[in-house]
Amino acid sequence: MNPTPIEKVERRGPQALWPRRSPHTREEGARGALIAATSTVIVLGLILFVVLNSAAWPKVQRQFFSWFHFKESFPKVASGFWLDIQMFLVAEVLILAIALVVAMIRALRGPAFLPLRIIVVTYIDLIRGIPILLLILLMGFGIPSLQLPGVPRSPLFWGVAALVISYSAYTAEVYRAGIESVHESQRMSARSIGLTQGQALRHVIVPQAVRNVIPALLNGFVSLQKDVALVFVLGVREGLREADIYNARTFNYTSYIAAAVLFLLVSVPVARFTDWYTERDRRRKQAMSS
Amino acid sequence: MTAKLSIQSVRKSFDDKTVLRDVDLEVAAHEVVCLIGSSGSGKSTLLKCINLLVPIDAGGILLDGEDITAADVNPNLVRQTMGIVFQAFNLFPHMRVIDNITLGPRKVHGVPRDEAEERARDLLSQFDLLDKAEAYPGLLSGGQQQRVAIVRALAVEPELMLLDEVTSALDPELVAEVLNVIKDLKGGGMTMVIATHEMGFARDVADTVCFLDDGVILERAAPKDLFGNPRQPRTQQFLQRIIDAGRL
Numbered sequence: 001m002n003p004t005p006i007e008k009v010e011r012r013g014p015q016a017l018w019p020r021r022s023p024h025t026r027e028e029g030a031r032g033a034l035i036a037a038t039s040t041v042i043v044l045g046l047i048l049f050v051v052l053n054s055a056a057w058p059k060v061q062r063q064f065f066s067w068f069h070f071k072e073s074f075p076k077v078a079s080g081f082w083l084d085i086q087m088f089l090v091a092e093v094l095i096l097a098i099a100l101v102v103a104m105i106r107a108l109r110g111p112a113f114l115p116l117r118i119i120v121v122t123y124i125d126l127i128r129g130i131p132i133l134l135l136i137l138l139m140g141f142g143i144p145s146l147q148l149p150g151v152p153r154s155p156l157f158w159g160v161a162a163l164v165i166s167y168s169a170y171t172a173e174v175y176r177a178g179i180e181s182v183h184e185s186q187r188m189s190a191r192s193i194g195l196t197q198g199q200a201l202r203h204v205i206v207p208q209a210v211r212n213v214i215p216a217l218l219n220g221f222v223s224l225q226k227d228v229a230l231v232f233v234l235g236v237r238e239g240l241r242e243a244d245i246y247n248a249r250t251f252n253y254t255s256y257i258a259a260a261v262l263f264l265l266v267s268v269p270v271a272r273f274t275d276w277y278t279e280r281d282r283r284r285k286q287a288m289s290s
Numbered sequence: 291m292t293a294k295l296s297i298q299s300v301r302k303s304f305d306d307k308t309v310l311r312d313v314d315l316e317v318a319a320h321e322v323v324c325l326i327g328s329s330g331s332g333k334s335t336l337l338k339c340i341n342l343l344v345p346i347d348a349g350g351i352l353l354d355g356e357d358i359t360a361a362d363v364n365p366n367l368v369r370q371t372m373g374i375v376f377q378a379f380n381l382f383p384h385m386r387v388i389d390n391i392t393l394g395p396r397k398v399h400g401v402p403r404d405e406a407e408e409r410a411r412d413l414l415s416q417f418d419l420l421d422k423a424e425a426y427p428g429l430l431s432g433g434q435q436q437r438v439a440i441v442r443a444l445a446v447e448p449e450l451m452l453l454d455e456v457t458s459a460l461d462p463e464l465v466a467e468v469l470n471v472i473k474d475l476k477g478g479g480m481t482m483v484i485a486t487h488e489m490g491f492a493r494d495v496a497d498t499v500c501f502l503d504d505g506v507i508l509e510r511a512a513p514k515d516l517f518g519n520p521r522q523p524r525t526q527q528f529l530q531r532i533i534d535a536g537r538l
Contacts, residue, residue, distance in 0.1 A: 185376065185378055185380045186380060186382065188338075188343055188376075188380070189374075189376060189380035189381075189382075190382070191343060191366075191369065192341055192343060192369060192373075192374045192443075193369070193370075193373075193393065193394035193398065193442065193443070193445075193446055194366055194367075194369045194370035194394055194398040194446055195366075195393070195394070195397055195398060196366050199397050199398075203393060203397065204382050204393075207384050208382075208383065208384050211384065
């Protein structure tokens with residue numbers, strides 16, 4: 001009698017069913033590397049071949065990938081990009097702090113805290129419902145035009161403020177997921193030794209919660225690092241604005257590529273770091289539970 | 291003389307499920323009361339009600355003659371006078387053992403760190419855990435974690451200890467070390483209410499054993515009477531099942 005496919009599979013053992021993730025022997029590792037390298041070269045080569053041989057490529061190259069314009073625009077774009085970095089750093093610090101406070105307020109229990117919770121939930125719902133660009137335009141043009149005494153009129157200030165307000169709402173939800181991921185028994189046992197709600201949150205729940213959501217927070221970093229460029233709509237001379245100005249002057253788009261390269265130089269390492277950290281965290285948890 | 295702890299007609303429901311219906315219990319100072327009964331009989335809920343972790347629906351709980359369930363009582367202050375230890379240890383995994391123990395005294399009683407640590411080390415050495423002071427809970431065995439949890443509860447100098455099935459999550463060979471700690475506490479005169487499935491232990495350590503069934507204390511007696519001569523048919527059934535399972 002012929003064995004059914006299932007039996008065949010079982011006899012081969014589970015290892016033969018799928019490629020193992022990490023190679024068991026050196027030869028296997030070398031073979032894997034060779035396959036990976038060959039397939040990468042072939043795929044990328046094909047894509048390049050198609051693009052570079054398209055009829056419009058020479059024109060596109062002049063418009064978008066001109067080495068001359070790259071060199072010409074780069075210093076201005078880079079100095080504008082430095083402002084992007086500064087905005088990012090200032091905004092991120094504020095966001096991490098404000099969002100944590102918002103999330104902690106949302107996590108408070110008991111009827112006494114209801115008004116606070118309502119305020120916080122309203123804030124999160126409203127802000128998450130408004131496109132970030134719209135918020136930047138509203139605040140960046142709207143608030144300075146009110147000409148309130150003692151209130152800053154700089155579009156840069158209000159642009160960053162809009163980013164902080166918007167991102168804090170999202171980041172608060174990230175923290176909240178973390179707070180909810182900490183088991184109820186931790187809260188109970190913190191309360192049982194006499195800690196107040198606030199103390200239990202601060203010393204027991206939040207430290208564990210933050211650890212659980214670090215990868216998600218890092219993702220927020222990557223996202224914010226690009227979104228700071230949105231304040232260019234207010235005329236703030238950051239990287240993208242400088243690229244835009246160069247383009248308006250020369251009708252060449254390479255300055256945008258220069259800006260893109262700069263953004264990538266920062267965001268790709270952060271993205272790689274996030275992956276590395278998440279993977280390390282996963283392994284550590286696995287080791288702990290075994 | 292007023293009882294250390296007096297539970298009077300306490301009722302508790304979760305949604306439409308009644309967990310405690312009219313529980314009455316008096317615990318004298320230095321008395322050890324064991325609560326036995328099948329899972330879901332209300333043992334754990336009763337302990338959490340005493341610790342005010344679960345609000346009661348009706349009745350009253352008196353500690354030294356004062357109603358701790360009254361609306362004007364600050365539950366945080368009440369909790370400082372009693373320690374509770376849970377089945378699942380519930381140590382704080384992100385803190386070293388010593389910080390787990392000193393957190394309560396430092397934050398609640400405002401004890402300075404070095405003083406709190408000194409006391410914590412005294413307690414740890416008393417329970418043979420001094421070498422684990424700097425370790426994180428995840429690296430300890432279940433028995434060690436549960437002993438640390440007991441030390442943590444003791445660190446706020448409670449007058450009453452509530453133990454909620456503290457050996458149920460342990461490997462059999464680790465049960466004894468935890469039970470010995472509880473016997474030591476009894477030797478030191480600690481008032482305790484213990485929910486347990488360890489009948490042999492209850493018989494040894496308890497002054498009084500209460501059999502809970504479906505949210506009421508069905509039978510309450512000295513251990514030798516309750517285990518030797520149970521009066522209620524439900525108690526007899528329960529004990530017979532335990533004996534059949536070879537656990538008494």
